[in-house]
Amino acid sequence: MFDRRLIENFDWGFVILILTISIVGLVILYSALTAGHDAGVVHILFKKQIIWMGSGFIIMIISLLIDYRELDKLNLFIYALCVGLLVSVMIFGQLGGGSRRWLVLGFVRIQPSELMKIALIISLSSVYSTCVCQTGLNFNKLIKPAVLCIIPFILIVNQPDLGTGLLLLLIAGSITLFVKVERRVLVALSGLCFAAIPLIWFTLKSYQKSRILTFLNPDRDPLGSGYHIIQSKIAIGSGMMTGKGFLKGTQNALSFLPEQHTDFIVSVLAEEWGLIGCSALLILYFILLFWGLNIAYNCRNMFGSILAFGITAMIFCQVFINIGMVMGLMPVVGVPLPLVSYGGSSVITNMVGFGILLNIRMRRFTPN
Amino acid sequence: MAVFDKNPDKEWIKQRLIGASICILLLFLLLFLRLVYLQIIKGEEFRLLSEKNAVRLQSIKSSRGLIFDRNKTLLVDNRPSFNIKIVREDAGDVRKIVRKVAGLIQIPFQELMENIAKAGKGAFYKPVTLKNNISRDQLAILEAHKFDLPGIQIDIEPTRYYIYKKTAAHLIGYLGEINYDELKSNNYLNVRAGDSIGKYGIEKSFQEDLHGKRGGRQVEVDANGRIIKILRTIEPVAGFDLNLTLDLGLQQAAEKMLENKVGAVVAMDPNNGDILVMASSPSFDQNDFIGGISSKKWASLISNPGKPMVNKAIQAEYPPASTYKIITSLAALEEKHIDINTEVFCPGFLKYGNRKFRCWKKYGHGRMAITDGLTQSCDVFYYQAGIQTGVDALAQYATGCGLGVKTGIMLGNERKGLIPTSAWKMRRFNEPWQGGETLSIAIGQGFDLVTPLQMAVFIAAVGNGGTLYRPRIVKSIESNDGKSIKKIDPEIRGGLPASRETLDIVRNALFNVVQGARGTARGIQLKNVDIAGKTGTAQVFSIKKGEENKSEKLEYALRDHAWFICYAPAENPVIAISVIIEHGEHGSTTAAPVAGALIEQYMKNF
Missing domain, CATH: 3.90.1310.10 (Penicillin-binding protein 2a (Domain 2))
Structure with missing residues (x-):
């Protein structure tokens, strides 16, 4: 059953790359944690993150045993399962920070909206793999994918977690653009999006509106989120070329930022390691993304190609939005930086994604 | 236009992937340029700011x-x-x-x-x-x-x-x-x-x-x-x-009269639902809560048997006692079980089944129709009226009069009281309704529970000709430079389920309660103002046969609660009041004088 050739085709380079980014992430996280917390708490949080990463690796390796093409057959089942989890979050979910995002299963808390990303990518890949064509997709072929996106989007925005909801749409959008749509469809959809902007504006919560307005004009709220962006920019800028050195960031040490170990973690890297450190991390991500695209290219199966692209798009969107936000290029939304930000659900989701990439890579020569 | 089979066209995939790569490259370049801008071009400036740490x-x-x-x-x-x-x-x-x-x-x-x-x-x-x-x-x-x-x-x-x-x-x-x-x-x-x-x-x-x-x-x-x-x-x-909408002078007067007693007073304007007085005794000093109340003070508030932290006007539920006879009157008259001339003979008790239900007046009131029955608060008259009307019809009228439902005052924790029906008893105790219980309900004892505010809203509606108002506590909201932000208008919740004629019969009887020669509250008559009202004595502890009027000797905690609800002037009223004094014994001697004094003070302005 388990072909020896699979082991020969195992992509060790990719695993080493992921390990490297994880270790870099842990170093930054350690520095970010020491500033705002007591030694004991730092120890607990740091250990937790290592456990999450270890579990993620194990899940990644175990998932390799199953041929990824099984996902094609099971796509609707996986999708339905994740939607089911989202619905149960709505009913049984744990309330935190005014929204229901967490589901408590025994001793683990899971965030179904994270798993939904993977499920949606699988389903879309499955649907698109049967209907791709040279000229691009027409309206009729986009109906099913649109329905697949809207259901989880509504459920997640309802939690409310607008950031993750929009991220989901962004990922789905990139996959759709990747498989190509007809030009007239593209024009019509762009028009629709612009038309929807005022509509969406009225459904936003007041704190969400204020974040967007503050992004457009940071002076509007110099004491609230505008202040965080200003402090974040001071932290990043003050790193200059070489940075202030490990654990020596002064902005970081004074806890100017509220979420420095989760969403604002890049500011810690930038302050302590400077432009050199930041560029290094950007290059690592860059290699990771191209590796993903290469996997998509070398796959001989349409489903696999789209799937590999989808996972890569997911990683890219998170990296770009997170770093862009911290540097004031984008409004403040809660999107974590893959493999670096503190948080279990995000680590697991990304590791599952990498597992799928490895899986596709490993079976690139196996016949359909 | 060929649809691809499972094996993708290499060239096509390559072309799409090159497009994607260019996008990624450009966007990463944007991130890098932003980094250069912040860290190199503006770096010196930010470094200075962070070193001074001065913001x-x-x-x-x-x-x-x-x-x-x-x-x-x-x-x-x-x-x-x-x-x-x-x-x-x-x-x-x-x-x-x-x-x-x-x-x-x-x-x-x-x-x-x-x-x-x-x-x-x-x-x-x-x-x-x-x-x-x-x-x-x-x-x-x-x-x-x-x-x-x-x-x-x-x-x-x-x-x-x-x-x-x-x-x-x-x-x-x-x-x-x-x-x-x-x-x-x-x-x-x-x-x-x-x-x-x-x-x-x-x-x-x-x-x-x-x-x-x-x-x-x-x-x-x-x-x-x-x-x-x-x-x-x-x-x-x-x-x-x-x-x-509060009237400070009237509020202070009400609180002075409640001093050293446990109870509540609500006064409202029957023409718009404005709350003029809402007093609950014992009270507490709000200034103690500024900057956190000390645990010693909190403990003494919590352990006080008078429950100072409860707003008795909206949170305490009492049996309405004889004040409920107004409801029974409305129900029986509207359902045509009695009319203004229907007479009942009161020998001091009513035999129902094998139980004897007594009237508060041991030797009975003799023959009387509704006007005297309500004025003198004859229990036997209302036992009869209750039996004929039935528990569910009574409940329907009580609910229509605003009892058993929240008044909608803009305060938290309002209680809604309880108006029992036969279905309620089945649900709650899994037992059928007993006919004898209807007798208790008809005179406001038994399961019936109301809040003082509900009774104020109700008696105000009787006084104003049948309009139930939502009690209003805030008239208007203004910015600190005097600009009007919001006006809160009076709100009508509905009307009493009674015709003009029925209400007139009841209002006439309520007038006699204070102004009549044999009324239970004739002691509070004022010179210039006619008052209409109803007394009530809510049993805390059921009195044994033959022990009538001996409650002076009873322990404080076992004494009856005293009710008085009223409006004045009897024609075109401008104030409606509901008073409850816990363990105050007789409505006529403890609760009614409070209302009388408030009306006297309030009417000076008219």
């Missing part, structure tokens, strides 16, 4: 809206209080500085350190409260030593002050520090940890209007934390002022 954020509390009574008399004010704060980053050796402060103003060092500990470890650059509300003498000492105390700052912040101690405390409510759950609930606008929010009464229901919007400033400080330059200021926005 601090100071928040400026908004002042909470004021509260006035209906005549624009100020009830709740804000006074400046001096609060000491410390910025740990600027203080250097925190323990040393705190010890110095403790020595100067003579407050235990330990107490100050505990206040710092509450703030947690993070945010060294943020001011942390050391001690709130210091005296002017302490302030003078600290100001004199200002230069030896780096990192110490004294903020002048507005603090709530309740001018009339204990007056309308339950209605106005009090403040407390926002707790973790409230902070996380997103139900409160413009608040943050450490803020005071309304926890009870109007302070709570109108929190959003009263709170205002915090301001703040970004300042540049020197090495000792002293401000060099103010970079930006956002002025706080004061909360909105409330104009209540």
Whole structure:
């Protein structure tokens, strides 16, 4: 059953790359944690993150045993399962920070909206793999994918977690653009999006509106989120070329930022390691993304190609939005930086994604 | 136009992937350029800012809206209080500085350190409260030593002050520090940890209007934390002022009469539902809650058997007793079981099944029709009326009169009382309704429970010709420069389920209760004003046969509750009152005089 050739085709380079980014992430996280917390708490949080990463690796390796093409057959089942989890979050979910995002299963808390990303990518890949064509997709072929996106989007925005909801749409959008749509469809959809902007504006919560307005004009709220962006920019800028050195960031040490170990973690890297450190991390991500695209290219199966692209798009969107936000290029939304930000659900989701990439890579020569 | 098979066209995939790669490349380039801009081009500037570490954020509390009574008399004010704060980053050796402060103003060092500990470890650059509300003498000492105390700052912040101690405390409510759950609930606008929010009464229901919007400033400080330059200021926005419907003079009079008693008084304007008085006794001093109530004071409030923390006007539920006979009258008349001439003979008791239900008057009232029956509060008359009307029809009328449902007053924790039906009893006890229970219900005993506010709204409706108003406590909301923000108009909830003729019969009887020669409340007659009302005596403990009128000897806790509900003048009333005195025994002797005195005082203005 388990072909020896699979082991020969195992992509060790990719695993080493992921390990490297994880270790870099842990170093930054350690520095970010020491500033705002007591030694004991730092120890607990740091250990937790290592456990999450270890579990993620194990899940990644175990998932390799199953041929990824099984996902094609099971796509609707996986999708339905994740939607089911989202619905149960709505009913049984744990309330935190005014929204229901967490589901408590025994001793683990899971965030179904994270798993939904993977499920949606699988389903879309499955649907698109049967209907791709040279000229691009027409309206009729986009109906099913649109329905697949809207259901989880509504459920997640309802939690409310607008950031993750929009991220989901962004990922789905990139996959759709990747498989190509007809030009007239593209024009019509762009028009629709612009038309929807005022509509969406009225459904936003007041704190969400204020974040967007503050992004457009940071002076509007110099004491609230505008202040965080200003402090974040001071932290990043003050790193200059070489940075202030490990654990020596002064902005970081004074806890100017509220979420420095989760969403604002890049500011810690930038302050302590400077432009050199930041560029290094950007290059690592860059290699990771191209590796993903290469996997998509070398796959001989349409489903696999789209799937590999989808996972890569997911990683890219998170990296770009997170770093862009911290540097004031984008409004403040809660999107974590893959493999670096503190948080279990995000680590697991990304590791599952990498597992799928490895899986596709490993079976690139196996016949359909 | 060929659809691909499972094996993708290599060339096509390549072309799509090149497109994707270019997008990624361009966007990463954008991130890199932004980094270069921040770290290299603006790097020097940001490095300087971060080294000086000099930008601090100071928040400026908004002042909470004021509260006035209906005549624009100020009830709740804000006074400046001096609060000491410390910025740990600027203080250097925190323990040393705190010890110095403790020595100067003579407050235990330990107490100050505990206040710092509450703030947690993070945010060294943020001011942390050391001690709130210091005296002017302490302030003078600290100001004199200002230069030896780096990192110490004294903020002048507005603090709530309740001018009339204990007056309308339950209605106005009090403040407390926002707790973790409230902070996380997103139900409160413009608040943050450490803020005071309304926890009870109007302070709570109108929190959003009263709170205002915090301001703040970004300042540049020197090495000792002293401000060099103010970079930006956002002025706080004061909360909105409330104009209540309350009449301060009348409220104080009511509270004076309730002193040393347990009970409640509600007075309202029957023509619009305005609450003129809402008193609940015993009361508490709202100022004790400012800056956190001491545990000793809290314990004494909680252990007081008179339950001072309960607003008895809306939260305490009592059997309505004989005041309920008004409902029974309406129901029996409307359902045509009786008319104005139907007579009942009262021998002092009614035999029902094998039980004897007694009238409060041992030897009976003799023959009488409804007007005398209600005026003299004959139990036997109402046993008969109740039997014929039946429990469910009675309940239907009671609910229609606003009993057993919330009045909709804009205060939290309102109770809705209880109006039993046969279906309710089946659900609650899984037992069928007993005919004898209907007899108890008909005279307002048994399962029946009402709040004093419900009775006030009801008697006001009887007085005004049948209109049930939603009680109004706030007339209008204004900004602090006098601009009108919101007007709250009187709101009609519905009408009494009774015709004009039925109401006239009842109103005539209620007039006789006070003004008639044999009325139960004839003792409170006034010279210039006619009053119409009904007394009630709610049994706490059922009296054994033959022990009538011996409750003077009973233990306090076993004595009956006294009710009186009324309106005045009897024609075109301008005030409706509901009074309950717990263990006050007779409505006519303890509750009615309170209402009489209030009417006398109120009518002077007309």
